[in-house]
Amino acid sequence: MSTHAHLDSAVATVMVLDDNDTKRYIVGSWLRRAGHTVVEAADGAEGLALLAGASDADLPELAVVDVRLPDMSGFEVCEQIKADPRTASLPVIHVSASAVEVSDRAQGLHRGADAYLTEPIAPDELLATVTAALRYARARRRAERLARRVAALNSSTLAVYGARDGEAFTAAAAAGAAALMASPAVAISLSPDNRTLLLAAAAAAPPGLSGPTEPLVVPEQPAASVRQADLRVLDLLCETALGDGIGTDMVLLSGEQWKSLVPGDPSGGADVFPGRVGLVLARTKQGRPPVALAVDATTLAGVDDGELLSQLAQACALALEALRSQSEEHALVLTLQRTFLPDRLPQVPGVDMAVRYEPAADHAEIGGDFYEAIQTPDGLLLAIGDVAGHSLQAAMVMGEVRHALRAYAIEGHDPRTLLDRLDALLVRLRPSITVTVCLVLVETGGRRIHVANAGHIPPLLRRTDGSTRYLTEHGPLLGLQLPHPPATPHDVAEGSTILLLTDGLIEVPGEDLDDSMDALSDTLRGAPQELGELCDVLLDTFGKGKTDDIALLAARLL
Amino acid sequence: MPDRALVVTADHSPSGAVVLRLEGVLDHLTAARFRRTVEEIPLRAESPLVLDMSRLSFCDSVGLTELLLAHRRARTASTSVLLVGVSRELGHLLELTGVDRVLTAGEGPVGGPGDGSRPARE
Numbered sequence: 281m282s283t284h285a286h287l288d289s290a291v292a293t294v295m296v297l298d299d300n301d302t303k304r305y306i307v308g309s310w311l312r313r314a315g316h317t318v319v320e321a322a323d324g325a326e327g328l329a330l331l332a333g334a335s336d337a338d339l340p341e342l343a344v345v346d347v348r349l350p351d352m353s354g355f356e357v358c359e360q361i362k363a364d365p366r367t368a369s370l371p372v373i374h375v376s377a378s379a380v381e382v383s384d385r386a387q388g389l390h391r392g393a394d395a396y397l398t399e400p401i402a403p404d405e406l407l408a409t410v411t412a413a414l415r416y417a418r419a420r421r422r423a424e425r426l427a428r429r430v431a432a433l434n435s436s437t438l439a440v441y442g443a444r445d446g447e448a449f450t451a452a453a454a455a456g457a458a459a460l461m462a463s464p465a466v467a468i469s470l471s472p473d474n475r476t477l478l479l480a481a482a483a484a485a486p487p488g489l490s491g492p493t494e495p496l497v498v499p500e501q502p503a504a505s506v507r508q509a510d511l512r513v514l515d516l517l518c519e520t521a522l523g524d525g526i527g528t529d530m531v532l533l534s535g536e537q538w539k540s541l542v543p544g545d546p547s548g549g550a551d552v553f554p555g556r557v558g559l560v561l562a563r564t565k566q567g568r569p570p571v572a573l574a575v576d577a578t579t580l581a582g583v584d585d586g587e588l589l590s591q592l593a594q595a596c597a598l599a600l601e602a603l604r605s606q607s608e609e610h611a612l613v614l615t616l617q618r619t620f621l622p623d624r625l626p627q628v629p630g631v632d633m634a635v636r637y638e639p640a641a642d643h644a645e646i647g648g649d650f651y652e653a654i655q656t657p658d659g660l661l662l663a664i665g666d667v668a669g670h671s672l673q674a675a676m677v678m679g680e681v682r683h684a685l686r687a688y689a690i691e692g693h694d695p696r697t698l699l700d701r702l703d704a705l706l707v708r709l710r711p712s713i714t715v716t717v718c719l720v721l722v723e724t725g726g727r728r729i730h731v732a733n734a735g736h737i738p739p740l741l742r743r744t745d746g747s748t749r750y751l752t753e754h755g756p757l758l759g760l761q762l763p764h765p766p767a768t769p770h771d772v773a774e775g776s777t778i779l780l781l782t783d784g785l786i787e788v789p790g791e792d793l794d795d796s797m798d799a800l801s802d803t804l805r806g807a808p809q810e811l812g813e814l815c816d817v818l819l820d821t822f823g824k825g826k827t828d829d830i831a832l833l834a835a836r837l838l
Numbered sequence: 839m840p841d842r843a844l845v846v847t848a849d850h851s852p853s854g855a856v857v858l859r860l861e862g863v864l865d866h867l868t869a870a871r872f873r874r875t876v877e878e879i880p881l882r883a884e885s886p887l888v889l890d891m892s893r894l895s896f897c898d899s900v901g902l903t904e905l906l907l908a909h910r911r912a913r914t915a916s917t918s919v920l921l922v923g924v925s926r927e928l929g930h931l932l933e934l935t936g937v938d939r940v941l942t943a944g945e946g947p948v949g950g951p952g953d954g955s956r957p958a959r960e
Contacts, residue, residue: 668899670866714903716935735935756936760906789896792927793934 284422284583288415291315292341297327297357298375299350307344307375310403311410324352328360331367340370342414344406347376347388355391362392369421371413375401429588432460437595441602446471446478447506449603453573453596454480454504460592461585463576464552466542467504468514469600470569472607479509479542481552484576509542509550516541517572522561528590532577533557542574550574558586562593564601571596613646613675614639620679625653628660630726630838634811636819638830640670640784648674648715649782649829650682657692659724664780664833665717665736668759677713681706685717695719695732695767703734703758714759718780721767726837729778732767734758737786737797740779740804741772748801777814777836779804784828785818796822811836844868846875854885855920861893864901872901876908881915892923902937909941920944 294316298304301322308318319340321327331340343361347354358372371394376384385396394416395409436456443449450467457465467480482504518524520541521531533541535555544551556577563570573593580586617639625633633653640646648667653660663685667677681702688701698719706715716736722729731739735757738750755764772778786796803821807814811834823830844862851857856879864872881887887908891897897905909919921943924932932938 666899668903670900712903712907714899714906714935716899735937737934754934754936756939759903760940762936762939792930794930 284419285415288418289411291317292414293317293319293338294410295319295321295327295330295340295343297321297324297343297349297354298346299323299348300346303346303375307401307406310406311344314407314410316410324349324354324357327357331361331364331370339367341417342371342373342410344373344375344410345393347374347380347384355388355393358388358392369417369424371395371417373397373406373409373413375399375406426584429460429584432456433588433592433595436460436592437599440596440599443599443603446473446476446603447480449596449600450478450480451482451504451506453571453592454482456592456596457573457575457589458482458484458504460588461575461579463579465504466550466552466572466574467596468509468517468542468572468574469596470511470514472600472604473611474569474604477509477511477513478506479513479550480504480506481550483552513542514569514572517559518561518570521559522563522570524566526563526566528560528562528593530558530560530580530586530590532580533559538574553577558589560586560589560593562590562597564594564597568601568604571600609672610646613672616672616675616679617646620675620682621650622652626655626660628653628655630724631660631722632811632836632838633662634815634834636815636830636832638784638819638823640827640829646671646675647784647829648678648681649784649831650678651780651831651833652682652685652689653833653835654686654689656689656721658694658721660722660835661689661695661698662720662722662778662780662833662835663717664782664831665715666782666784666829666831668714668716677710677715680709681715681717695721695730696764699732699734699755699758699764703761703764706759707761710759712759714757716757718754719767720778720780720835722778722835722837726774727772728769729772730767730769732764734764737781737783737793740781740801741770742777742779742804744773744775746805748804750797750801772837774837777804777809777811777834779818780833780835782829782831784826784830785822785832787826787828809836842867844871846872848875848879851888854882855888856881856885857888857890859890859893863896864894864904865896865898866900869900869904872904873907876904876911881912881917883916886918886920887912888920888922890923891921891925891928894923894925894928897928897931899935902931902935905941906937918942 294311296304296308296318299322304320308320311318321330345354345357354374361367361370361372373395374388374393375397377399380398388396394413436459439452439456443452450469453467454465462484464484465482469478471478522529538557539551542550553576558575558577558580560573561570571593625635635651647670650665652663667674684702684705688698716734718733718736718739720729720731720739731751733754738752740748740750742748751770753768756762786800787793788796807817815832815834842863844864847859849857912919919941921941924943
């Protein structure tokens with residue numbers, strides 16, 4: 281704090297506003313002797329014009345204003361100074377002749393002045409009052425600036441936590457650092473899947489935060505461009521600071537050091553700093569890769585600067601951990617799903633089969649779609665199903681239902697009994713879960729099928745003449761223990777194709793499912809005979825942009 | 839209202855039935871909100887719980903499950919759930935999944951915001 285006290289008491293540019301030439305000269309000379317720079321004005325209009333026309337560098341920091349001026353009162357001048365956002369915090373010290381009432385002094389202070397001195401004024405008293413006023417005004421401006429920067433820190437932190445993937449995160453981190461420090465900034469981090477090193481560079485935010493009197497408005501984040509970089513860059517940076525430790529660490533690098541550690545690419549990349557570079561590294565967990573933020577070293581001169589940037593780096597590291605956890609959970613659920621589902625379809629003479637399974641891309645949307653093809657004493661049992669719900673629980677229930685189906689199926693139960701058994705199991709073990717299942721038993725010989733459908737999208741049959749038909753007989757979904765009707769038999773000719781699917785393939789929110797089913801049926805009519813190609817055509821036509829799991833099982837009777 | 843939200847308003851019709859109006863989306867994201875609202879409704883025997891679905895734009899399988907759970911709760915209280923204002927899309931979903939065998943849909947005592955209506959907006 282002694283640094284601040286020292287800076288706050290430093291000399292300043294002071295405006296002396298008085299129509300009396302002699303008084304102006306005397307006050308001016310006292311101030312000059314004390315080291316201040318003095319600019320003079322002889323009346324209200326001139327004084328206000330002087331302030332309005334001054335550049336940021338030359339703007340006076342304080343005004344000594346005589347109360348009695350020819351064109352307006354000193355009080356009015358003070359009010360106008362305080363009303364202009366640019367000079368709102370500029371201290372005004374009134375001076376006046378001794379023959380004034382206390383009420384006048386009070387009025388001056390009420391109307392915005394910071395001090396009021398009456399003649400005769402001792403030079404020491406004036407200088408001390410000037411210094412005190414400057415100290416207060418500077419401390420206040422510093423506090424306001426810090427408040428703005430903390431608001432910027434909050435806004436940058438939110439942006440970083442709101443990033444949905446590695447690229448967006450790195451861009452938000454660079455943009456946040458650039459806005460916070462009013463400097464070009466570079467952010468470097470490992471993607472959530474740990475496979476790519478991402479580097480983002482952002483240009484300095486326009487001077488909003490650094491202006492002396494800008495209102496408390498947080499500027500919009502500057503745009504940042506992201507590219508991939510060499511995986512070793514982060515390791516090399518860690519050697520300069522932080523090492524293997526956790527927490528944050530800061531180091532200053534020369535321009536050459538920075539350029540050697542973080543090579544640029546043809547588009548410029550990380551070479552955005554005019555001189556020395558301030559680098560902050562933050563790591564929240566032992567063994568995890570850190571996040572690096574780099575800014576122009578000159579912006580780290582103040583006491584608060586390093587602290588603010590370190591806090592941002594810490595927030596970035598935490599946000600990245602959250603992203604990484606999500607990514608890891610997503611990968612885990614995907615692995616579970618794949619474990620639960622058969623990776624190979626049984627080879628069955630007389631039946632050709634193909635399957636497509638696309639889990640939802642978005643972590644939150646992974647569901648409980650499943651399929652099965654299993655030989656039973658009565659023939660080949662095809663199954664497709666959908667557990668209501670998403671994420672880990674749905675995937676777990678899916679595994680349980682599928683295993684139970686296999687267990688009951690190899691015991692030789694007919695399709696309707698299988699549904700009854702699954703229903704009872706579900707109600708007992710998973711009381712508030714519903715599952716739709718469609719079973720198609722293909723009798724050995726491949727000329728007769730039995731369909732038992734519990735609330736699922738009906739199977740689609742394509743006959744040898746190319747016509748298509750949904751086999752719509754069905755019962756209620758599982759989970760309610762309602763009675764299921766017996767399976768419906770259908771005679772099928774050689775060359776027929778049966779399609780089992782989940783609603784993830786065709787459902788469009790807002791669109792009637794019936795319409796989507798009609799569209800599918802139309803497309804199947806003209807689709808290839810070969811099952812692999814057929815599945816691909818259906819996925820290309822309907823599967824793009826869908827957010828839910830998609831499962832598709834096709835069988836052709838040879 | 840963001841397009842993936844659900845708003846549930848409760849009215850008490852003069853006939854004694856409780857009418858819950860659903861507006862928005864009933865899916866895995868809003869299911870918990872719907873369930874909480876239903877759990878707060880005191881159910882009286884013989885006095886049906888009417889669910890006005892006319893302003894519901896989308897319902898998924900989790901939403902269906904919630905409707906079924908509401909039905910189960912009503913049954914325990916010796917009453918039932920009646921769906922009114924069922925859209926064509928929702929009707930197809932109910933038929934496809936066989937839920938139409940459990941939940942009755944039709945014209946019912948859709949009470950307007952008359953005397954004693956108490957919006958239970960969440």
